[in-house]
Amino acid sequence: xxxxxxxxxxxxxxxxxxxxxxxxxxxxxxxxxxxxxxxxxxxxxxxxxxxxxxxxxxxxxxxxxxxxxxxxxxxxxxxxxxxxxxxxxxxxxxxxxxxxxxxxxxxxxxxxxxxxxxxxxxxxxxxxxxxxxxxxxxxxxxxxxxxxxxxxxxxxxxxxxxxxxxxxxxxxxxxxxxxxxxxxxxxxxxxxxxxxxxxxxxxxxxxxxxxxxxxxxxxxxxxxxxxxxxxxxxxxxxxxxxxxxxxxxxxxxxxxxxxxxxxxxxxxxxxxxxxxxxxxxxxxxxxxxxxxxxxx
Amino acid sequence: xxxxxxxxxxxxxxxxxxxxxxxxxxxxxxxxxxxxxxxxxxxxxxxxxxxxxxxxxxxxxxxxxxxxxxxxxxxxxxxxxxxxxxxxxxxxxxxxxxxxxxxxxxxxxxxxxxxxxxxxxxxxxxxxxxxxxxxxxxxxxxxxxxxxxxxxxxxxxxxxxxxxxxxxxxxxxxxxxxxxxxxxxxxxxxxxxxxxxxxxxxxxxxxxxxxxxxxxxxxxxxxxxxxxxxxxxxxxxxxxxxxxxxxxxxxxxxxxxxxxxxxxxxxxxxxxxxxxxxxxxxxxxxxxxxxxxxxxxxxxxxxxxxxxxxxxxxxx
Numbered sequence: 001x002x003x004x005x006x007x008x009x010x011x012x013x014x015x016x017x018x019x020x021x022x023x024x025x026x027x028x029x030x031x032x033x034x035x036x037x038x039x040x041x042x043x044x045x046x047x048x049x050x051x052x053x054x055x056x057x058x059x060x061x062x063x064x065x066x067x068x069x070x071x072x073x074x075x076x077x078x079x080x081x082x083x084x085x086x087x088x089x090x091x092x093x094x095x096x097x098x099x100x101x102x103x104x105x106x107x108x109x110x111x112x113x114x115x116x117x118x119x120x121x122x123x124x125x126x127x128x129x130x131x132x133x134x135x136x137x138x139x140x141x142x143x144x145x146x147x148x149x150x151x152x153x154x155x156x157x158x159x160x161x162x163x164x165x166x167x168x169x170x171x172x173x174x175x176x177x178x179x180x181x182x183x184x185x186x187x188x189x190x191x192x193x194x195x196x197x198x199x200x201x202x203x204x205x206x207x208x209x210x211x212x213x214x215x216x217x218x219x220x221x222x223x224x225x226x227x228x229x230x231x232x233x234x235x236x237x238x239x240x241x242x243x244x245x246x247x248x249x250x251x252x253x254x255x256x257x258x259x260x261x262x263x264x265x266x267x268x269x270x271x272x273x274x275x276x277x278x279x280x281x282x283x284x285x286x287x288x289x290x291x292x293x294x295x296x
Numbered sequence: 297x298x299x300x301x302x303x304x305x306x307x308x309x310x311x312x313x314x315x316x317x318x319x320x321x322x323x324x325x326x327x328x329x330x331x332x333x334x335x336x337x338x339x340x341x342x343x344x345x346x347x348x349x350x351x352x353x354x355x356x357x358x359x360x361x362x363x364x365x366x367x368x369x370x371x372x373x374x375x376x377x378x379x380x381x382x383x384x385x386x387x388x389x390x391x392x393x394x395x396x397x398x399x400x401x402x403x404x405x406x407x408x409x410x411x412x413x414x415x416x417x418x419x420x421x422x423x424x425x426x427x428x429x430x431x432x433x434x435x436x437x438x439x440x441x442x443x444x445x446x447x448x449x450x451x452x453x454x455x456x457x458x459x460x461x462x463x464x465x466x467x468x469x470x471x472x473x474x475x476x477x478x479x480x481x482x483x484x485x486x487x488x489x490x491x492x493x494x495x496x497x498x499x500x501x502x503x504x505x506x507x508x509x510x511x512x513x514x515x516x517x518x519x520x521x522x523x524x525x526x527x528x529x530x531x532x533x534x535x536x537x538x539x540x541x542x543x544x545x546x547x548x549x550x551x552x553x554x555x556x557x558x559x560x561x562x563x564x565x566x567x568x569x570x571x572x573x574x575x576x577x578x579x580x581x582x583x584x585x586x587x588x589x590x591x592x593x594x595x596x597x598x599x600x601x602x603x604x605x606x607x608x609x610x611x612x
Contacts, residue, residue: 031434131310131311134314135311135314135315136318138311138546138588138592139315139546139588139591140545140546140547140549140553140587140588140591141550143549143550143568143583143584143587144322144584146553146568146569147572147580147581147584148322148325150572150580151322151577152325227438227440230440230443231440231442231554234442234554235554235557253446254446254449257449257450257454258454264443264446264447268439268440268443268447271440272439272443275438275439276434276435276438279434280434283434
């Protein structure tokens, strides 16, 4: 078998990642650690929270409409139908975080494939793929997202795909730039001389070496995807009730702003916390993966 | 210079062509396609629908239909609104000034504040102010614009009563002062994200310039620190900001859409959302294409202005 002589097999055993310089730099990044803790807390709360609360998220109690926070066992109050806001918030978090994470995965796959192809082949392939990317970037993402969502009338899965379709461009650009510079390095020349196929070189040699910037982009893309889901759902074209999401919980909140402000405040804080945390983590990863940051 | 301008315009036209292809395929996704409005008529028969499709040329190959659509688009014939049958382009242009006013004011606020924060952060690097500005910018980038709008209405309109909660003017008034009074909240809300971005870029740009040789020369000549900062550093650090202003157009348009929705501001964004609600696909498509055209024009203008003020770009 050809693959027995590939350089991948000559790799040293993986070092202990936890003790590596990168991991140490990351752990020293206070905001990033805040982000990690916050995301862990949010995830655990959303997964376990509904089991700990006395009310079901779909339980309608019209006598208890607009109960203010901390009354009658409703930590965050109730909504116009008398449903428990806390229970809905945790269920909504499951949807919003899951949509954000899955949209990121799809987005990274699209962006990475386009980026690797354009960076590796260069020339006309590169020009064509990057102009295509530029064309997508020319649409304000919310306009494109809303038009697609309104035309397709989607379920949560399609929303996820649509968000991915409007967020892959940054990743494609980053990967393309990275691969273009890696392509000229000696180990790729060696791979060519070993007679490895283009596909092997692209996805087994170049891609693993470009993984740092991709991870950073992935983290920031989760933040963006959660934010975009909130936008479309707030505007009424995203996740549809009765399925709650952080965005659609805010959908009717504006008309009750004077009488029941908690309906607007609570989900908004959840979105901001989640998005800020992912942005902090992304920033910390960027600093941690940049070996020069030790020098300064 | 002429060569640069022609090349840059050519690039934009190529992009516009690609944008039109993507736009056309989005249009094809519309439920029932362009026939949807006729299919809604009660009692319409399959034969009638076929006949209309024939008349509208919808049974031709897709490439031909696309070419036809593009040709009409270029001539300014963007179709008619399903709602009131007015030409799409006229409807859009009616709503454009309100959006431009909102975006212009937000950009003015963002530039002033952002540039100032960026410069202060750069010259007092790693100070408490710099740290607070960095963290503040990241939080500002994470707050959903519509939520910030809701909170602003709650605090400044419902509780303090300083500004109106929505609309562009008081009915029956509409004086300049009245419009400005209505403009304060939405423009500030839209500016938040931009302040964050402008301050980050300005900080980086200022740090880049500060370390260059001509600044050391200026200092060595014995110029006052103030003069070095304002004339040499800031002047040069502002150059990349022109490109940034162009790059910010898509985010600004997207932000305007949600801001207009929250503040019932009668601009393009609200028109877009209203048209979605009415299934008014010609206007939706028109706005999608129009927003992309605005983005391309923004980038083109920014690049041309940069090339005009900075010889390094046009000669490179």
